[in-house]
Amino acid sequence: xxxxxxxxxxxxxxxxxxxxxxxxxxxxxxxxxxxxxxxxxxxxxxxxxxxxxxxxxxxxxxxxxxxxxxxxxxxxxxxxxxxxxxxxxxxxxxxxxxxxxxxxxxxxxxxxxxxxxxxxxxxxxxxxxxxxxxxxxxxxxxxxxxxxxxxxxxxxxxxxxxxxxxxxxxxxxxxxxxxxxxxxxxxxxxxxxxxxxxxxxxxxxxxxxxxxxxxxxxxxxxxxxxxxxxxxxxxxxxxxxxxxxxxxxxxxxxxxxxxxxxxxxxxxxxxxxxxxxxxxxxxxxxxxxxxxxxxxxxxxxxxxxxxxxxxxxxxxxxxxxxxxxxxxxxxxxxxxxxxxxxxxxxxxxxxxxxx
Numbered sequence: 329x330x331x332x333x334x335x336x337x338x339x340x341x342x343x344x345x346x347x348x349x350x351x352x353x354x355x356x357x358x359x360x361x362x363x364x365x366x367x368x369x370x371x372x373x374x375x376x377x378x379x380x381x382x383x384x385x386x387x388x389x390x391x392x393x394x395x396x397x398x399x400x401x402x403x404x405x406x407x408x409x410x411x412x413x414x415x416x417x418x419x420x421x422x423x424x425x426x427x428x429x430x431x432x433x434x435x436x437x438x439x440x441x442x443x444x445x446x447x448x449x450x451x452x453x454x455x456x457x458x459x460x461x462x463x464x465x466x467x468x469x470x471x472x473x474x475x476x477x478x479x480x481x482x483x484x485x486x487x488x489x490x491x492x493x494x495x496x497x498x499x500x501x502x503x504x505x506x507x508x509x510x511x512x513x514x515x516x517x518x519x520x521x522x523x524x525x526x527x528x529x530x531x532x533x534x535x536x537x538x539x540x541x542x543x544x545x546x547x548x549x550x551x552x553x554x555x556x557x558x559x560x561x562x563x564x565x566x567x568x569x570x571x572x573x574x575x576x577x578x579x580x581x582x583x584x585x586x587x588x589x590x591x592x593x594x595x596x597x598x599x600x601x602x603x604x605x606x607x608x609x610x611x612x613x614x615x616x617x618x619x620x621x622x623x624x625x626x627x628x629x630x631x632x633x634x635x636x637x638x639x640x641x642x643x644x645x646x647x648x649x650x651x652x653x654x655x656x657x658x659x660x661x662x663x664x665x666x667x668x669x670x671x672x673x674x675x676x677x678x679x680x681x682x683x
Contacts, residue, residue, distance in 0.1 A: 329678055330355040332399055334392070334416045335407035337364035337371055341429060341483065341591075342407055348667045357399050359392060361385065382442065385415050396421055402678045406450070409457075410436045410443045413450035423455040423677040430460070430588030430610075431512070433467045447471075455677055458670060461588035463609040479673050484663035485594045489567050492600035492654060493575035501532040501640050504577035504601065506570060506592045507584060509540030514583040514606075516542070519549050520629035521636065522558060528637050537562045537573055574599035578646070579639055582606060585626050589613065594661045597621075597653035602646040604635050618645070620652040 331349055335342040337360035346369045349356050358364070358371045361384060372395050376384025396404065396419060405425040406416030409432040416424055436443040451457060451473050458479045459465045465480045503525070507513035515536065525532055536546070536559060543561065550559040562573065574580065580596035582605040589610055596603055597614070603621035605611040615621035624635040639646060660666075 329402040329674065330400065331357070331674070332396055332401035332404045332421070333358045333407065334360075334404065334412045336360060336362045336412070337366075337369070337373070338362040339407075339429075340365065343369065344483075344663070345407060345427075345667075348663075349671070352671060357395070357401070359395055361388070381411060382414075382446070385411060389415065389418060393419055402681075403674055405674075408432050409450050410446040413454075414446035417450040417453035420453075423681050424453060425456045425458065425674065425677070426450050426454040427458040428460070428464050428468070428588070430464065431586065433459075433464050434586045434588070435512070437467075456673060458673075459588070461610045462613050464588050479670065481666045481669050482589050482594070482661055483591050484661050484666040485591060485598050485657065486567065486664075487598065487657070487662050489571050490574070490595045490598035491571075492598075492650060501529045501579070502535060502577040503532060503579045503581055503636060504535045504537065504573060504596075505581050505583070506537045506574070506595070507582055507590075508538045509536075509542040509546060511542065512585055513538075513540075514585050514627060515546060516549065517583045517627055517629045517632060518581055519546065519553060519555070519559070521633035522555055523553065524630070524633035525636050525640075526555070526558060529640055532558070532640075534559045535562060535573055535577060536560065537565050537570055539564045570595065571599060574601050577601045579604055579636055581632070581636065582611070583626075583632070584608070587611065594657060598657045598661070600650040600654070602639055602649055603653070604632070604639055614656065620649040620656070 331354055333346055337358055343366040346356050346358050358369050360373055361376055364371045374388045374391055377387035378384045403423050404416055404421040406413040407427045408429050409426050413426040437447050457468055460483050465478055468478055505515055505518055509515055550556050574596055580601040580603050582593055584606055587610040603615055605615055606626040607623035617623045622635045622639055625631040
């Protein structure tokens with residue numbers, strides 16, 4: 329099938345999405361306003377005529393229409409409901425699929441009337457809405473979309489890369505965060521929790537994998553707290569290097585304030601790294617507190633340090649969690665298996681259109 333994708337080409341989720349369908353032999357065209365992360369994907373990059381995001385998108389609406397007319401897609405898929413989803417809905421190309429990436433529904437929707445109007449319009453026009461967490465599905469249902477038009481699936485991980493280590497974990501405690509360094513991920517709270525953890529476990533180190541606008545301030549804060557030697561900032565890593573870091577780590581921490589299903593969490597679970605994550609709805613879909621991980625109050629550094637110390641002291645809990653989490657990933661967290669459901673749904677939409 330020929331699939332036109334309207335999305336931010338700089339995002340990892342977008343490149344993975346496109347490459348899945350390309351790998352399955354489908355003809356994919358990615359239309360974007362951002363600099364592509366993967367130049368091997370057939371991409372049309374448009375330059376907005378106006379600086380604001382929505383105004384910029386709409387300023388190239390006729391160009392998007394022209395590209396779609398030339399490509400003649402069997403299906404149009406917008407990733408992110410506001411912005412790209414709204415633009416895709418305006419084109420009137422059918423079938424039209426809009427895919428939530430989390431923040432569109434959890435953050436944008438309540439941020440302004442303009443975002444709300446875009447999201448409602450895109451959802452109304454979509455033949456299918458894909459979501460990757462139960463909290464997103466429930467949000468879409470409350471906005472009046474019937475369950476028959478919603479597909480819940482999980483982005484998932486590559487089990488050939490992310491899997492338990494052969495030699496077990498090292499004795500020295502390593503606490504790892506693999507979230508991007510943006511305010512929504514609140515990595516700052518891990519730095520604030522570190523002092524109490526180090527008092528209990530002086531040999532503990534903290535590995536920060538990821539980059540973003542807060543990187544400089546976080547490095548400066550680690551220095552100001554006198555813990556520059558305890559925090560190792562690795563930046564953005566390849567999938568293989570990231571898996572290696574997770575396999576060495578004892579505890580995985582996600583301090584995110586808002587999320588859908590976190591691929592970073594699934595990667596950690598697959599690598600046998602014990603999860604300590606913020607107590608938010610999407611994380612509770614994967615983590616049963618004190619069974620296969622521990623939850624802490626979002627934004628509360630004292631609670632985070634308490635929970636990490638508890639995890640480091642309880643080797644039996646960590647050991648049991650490894651098996652539970654491995655089985656969970658095999659059951660519902662594998663990328664290829666989950667994307668096959670999306671591919672099947674796309675094929676059905678096209679078949680129904682052609683009847």
